[in-house]
């Protein structure tokens with residue numbers, strides 16, 4: 001942060017001009033010089049944005065101030081949003097394995113495959129499992145007997161209704177989220193239950209491969225060139241009950257990603273951040289860290305590092321797990337960390353120290369970093385060491401950290417050009433898709449009225465810069481991206497106002 | 498903001514200790530050294546706070562995260578709140594003339610006085626006027642005929658119901674604020690209508706005096722030692738229709754305040770910040786500035802300076818009014834400004850520049866400064882020139898700038914020790930009282946878990962330091978405050994846990 005004071009030597013109007021200009025330079029992308037083509041595109045984009053914000057002010061209906069479940073339709077009517085969809089966004093660096101693909105395919109296709117069983121838990125959740133010829137064994141704890149879905153559907157009066165209820169079980173979306181999700185505990189339980197529900201579907205080997213390929217496709221279509229995926233690498237299974245280990249999963253991810261990149265030369269690829277659950281105790285995490293180290297040695301190409309997932313407020317703090325997390329360093333082993341940290345509203349609690357501890361533990365990026373602006377030392381370290389936060393606005397809103405996204409704490413960080421990237425966490429669970437919805441929220445609200453094409457360009461460039469790609473690969477990625485960017489800019493310059 | 502980086506020479510635990518300690522030192526009051534007595538009181542207070550926050554986490558019911566209208570009852574059950582009520586809070590520096598006194602007295606006493614007339618506007622609002630022997634003239638624009646309230650009440654079946662409806666007309670409080678006040682435009686209209694409604698009551702000369710004296714009493718009882726009041730100085734009138742000018746009002750304020758201070762030797766007094774409405778055009782504001790200058794010469798003791806009030810998003814920007822606002826400086830006249838600025842969620846709009854312009858126009862303090870953390874240059878200037886923001890959390894929440902007060906942007910400013918004071922804006926209109934409710938929100942939420950007695954002491958000291966009192970008077974005030982503080986600390990040290 002640049003420190004300055006009023007320069008009283010200048011006439012007041014000039015002084016004011018200087019100050020405003022300085023603030024514009026400080027914001028993300030503020031120092032980028034645009035080409036003539038880009039300037040033209042920027043004028044068009046700014047004009048579209050101005051119209052939509054003025055409209056929103058008049059109607060008192062601003063999508064980023066509304067809950068995303070209600071805002072989504074309005075966002076899809078936005079011309080700015082349609083421009084953002086076409087924009088090459090670089091990398092999506094904060095995503096989770098089974099939150100990247102719209103759930104329709106799971107319901108309409110996967111659950112219709114042969115040998116799909118389901119059971120009901122006492123609390124009304126579903127579990128699935130493919131098995132043949134024998135039914136799945138053992139019966140999952142805390143669930144009814146396995147029912148063959150094909151048979152179950154045949155008994156139903158209204159299959160459409162059932163399928164719609166499945167859809168609802170696979171996302172958090174519903175009409176009155178404020179009422180249905182009375183607090184963070186409730187929504188986090190529902191959130192984690194969704195992953196338990198889809199677990200048996202997505203870990204069935206053929207589905208596992210296809211889910212991932214289709215997920216890549218969805219991001220590719222949203223003009224994303226590269227992904228980093230937090231993956232828990234839980235066992236994948238075959239119809240006969242055979243299961244595969246983490247290496248198999250990682251290898252499969254690699255194969256699918258490579259094939260996808262071959263089929264789409266303008267797609268760079270994927271890296272995996274192996275992630276365990278922060279509720280587990282330190283001895284368990286120690287094992288996972290060891291696994292991560294082994295995987296890193298065996299799969300140096302795809303394996304980016306390690307993270308911990310789950311609700312921070314309820315799990316272990318990073319410091320409670322430090323023995324496990326410091327182990328690689330004591331061995332002189334470089335295991336990059338990508339810690340979720342500061343995904344909390346509870347400032348000053350032990351959990352809130354995660355944001356400092358992530359930095360102390362040498363994290364490469366900070367997942368969310370929602371609390372960063374409330375930690376001046378952490379903010380300085382993040383700034384000085386150029387460690388970005390991964391801002392996922394829709395996730396933060398749906399998981400009830402903030403309601404009006406204009407108040408997202410990243411606003412002050414964006415205003416001072418703090419290192420950051422935009423990502424979408426689990427778009428399918430939030431009813432979003434790809435990266436564009438989150439870019440919309442950042443562009444329209446968190447960045448304020450003055451966020452413009454510079455902001456977007458810088459965010460895209462940041463996503464490549466802060467990725468785990470090698471220096472060489474970053475260069476290639478930037479070249480691929482730049483070509484797409486030039487086309488995008490040309491297109492945007494032709495917008496009729 | 499201090500810039501630092503990880504000091505890798507230290508063992509990790511020590512390094513972490515140092516960082517955490519540094520953040521604790523940076524927060525407001527973090528550098529204060531407490532006496533033994535204060536340490537004891539602090540332990541008690543921290544224990545109370547911890548219990549209440551843990552309880553809130555368990556119940557998922559944290560008052561600062563709830564709308565104040567629903568939170569109020571819970572706050573009143575809080576032991577921390579009861580301690581805060583007893584705490585000597587120093588000065589309340591951001592208050593408006595007719596928002597300082599609980600409205601019960603207006604309804605139960607003032608509207609029962611003889612010769613009180615009322616009329617109804619087409620939009621369902623009320624206006625009042627005392628007059629005798631002739632009825633009030635002229636009939637106010639856009640209102641029914643004047644009705645003598647005494648007569649009107651006699652016709653009513655249910656007077657209690659009517660009086661309760663009056664109470665509701667005098668505050669914003671109701672059961673479902675989110676539904677009733679669908680957006681900021683709606684609540685600002687209702688907010689300003691309240692002042693129009695009470696206008697005819699509070700500007701009746703006998704009521705004017707008594708309202709002010711009772712307002713002082715209410716703040717005095719809430720352990721506030723000194724007030725600065727934004728006052729519009731609208732004409733005060735007598736029963737016979739005679740009206741008084743601004744000088745009369747200011748003189749009356751001075752007399753009432755002096756009498757109150759004589760009767761309460763531990764009360765320091767009041768200063769007035771003459772305030773006009775920002776909707777008015779520049780020629781009108783120029784006249785008001787001239788009036789402010791004249792008043793400052795005639796009443797140097799009580800007249801502190803000038804401000805503009807009303808919804809920022811709808812009014813003129815400070816820069817639009819600059820001709821008027823720069824006039825005193827061109828005359829070499831020192832007219833201190835106390836501009837409301839940055840009371841907006843609309844980052845990057847022309848109105849949002851008010852926060853920079855307030856500083857450029859040499860404001861002494863910033864009213865609200867809600868947008869400050871999104872303006873890195875303004876933040877630096879405010880820091881370097883030691884110009885505080887006046888944080889009014891309940892006002893910001895009720896007027897829909899932020900819902901969960903943990904997300905109030907002052908959180909990041911508190912965390913880095915930014916100059917600030919706490920105030921309550923219009924407590925009576927929000928259903929609050931005095932200063933304690935706002936201190937509760939700041940202490941429990943905006944300051945985070947680690948806000949402690951140091952924070953509170955610094956905020957009280959700040960309120961004296963940043964007041965418009967002379968250096969001498971500040972010293973006296975601090976002495977008066979210190980005596981009360983010592984007693985408070987002794988009392989707090991005796992709390993049974």
Ligand SMILES: [Zn+2]
Nearest residue numbers: 096340367425
């Ligand atoms: Zn995540």
Ligand SMILES: [Zn+2]
Nearest residue numbers: 593837864922
């Ligand atoms: Zn105010």
